[in-house]
Amino acid sequence: MAAVANTVSTLTLRPSPHAFAVPAMGSLPFLRRRMRSRRLAAVQQDAAVWTPAPVSSFGPATADGSLVHFSVDLSDAADFAASYTTPGQYLLIRVPGEDELKPAFMAIASPPGGAGFEFLVKTVPGTTAEKLCGLHDGDVLELGAIMGNGFPISRINPPDEAQTVLLFATGTGIR
Incomplete structure (x- = not known):
């Protein structure tokens, strides 16, 4: 911590x-x-509380490896996992030992309610994202608090018309 x-x-x-x-x-x-x-x-004061999370799966999401998909295991941090309640929420991720790099804001790519989170990351040279794209199973990351209001999926009307909802966004600050 x-x-x-x-x-x-x-x-x-x-x-x-x-x-x-x-x-x-x-x-x-x-x-x-x-x-x-x-x-x-x-x-x-450094008021941020960081939750350690081991990488449980990792792999390329594209043929050229410019996008990676990884999951973190939060079975030892059930309260933290439960704080993710709405699709579209995000958090800060940092790589321990990489103090010269700023933590990265990352959207959570998995639905709420699981024992872990999934992320899809594009590699950007010289950033935390580049370090995240070089992870291996078992590496430990640190996650900051869940932030944002998310997307009000419950407002889809009528809900029966949309059995699957896919949300896509790039950049920072998209609403």
């Missing part, structure tokens, strides 16, 4: 004889100058 690091800087306070007085409108520039001269405390 991720360690939580706290960093606290110094807070300098100066007593003021007018600490409880309501400032007059003309004194606001004075207050702005006084506020600029103070050093304020800052707390920095």
Whole structure:
């Protein structure tokens, strides 16, 4: 799991004889100058919680290998798997030991309710996606919290007309 690091800087306070007085409108520039001269405390925390997940299957999804399909096993993290409730939700994935790479936002390609998640990833040189495309069965990834509202599949009307719904998207931020 991720360690939580706290960093606290110094807070300098100066007593003021007018600490409880309501400032007059003309004194606001004075207050702005006084506020600029103070050093304020800052707390920095790594609030992200990462769930380790072993790769349970891995293989190319295209003949040229530019797309890969892999699954992660969440049988040891049932509560985490249960937090995926709606198709279209996504999460952050990072590869342990690859600290120079930013975690990647990835859409979950499997339906909710399973004991694992599936992903379809296009390789992009120099990114986390490239590292994900070089995985092997048994490698461990770290998954961030499930995010997004997903797609309201229940709003398909009439539901009997659409026995299968396929959702396709590329890029980031598509709604």
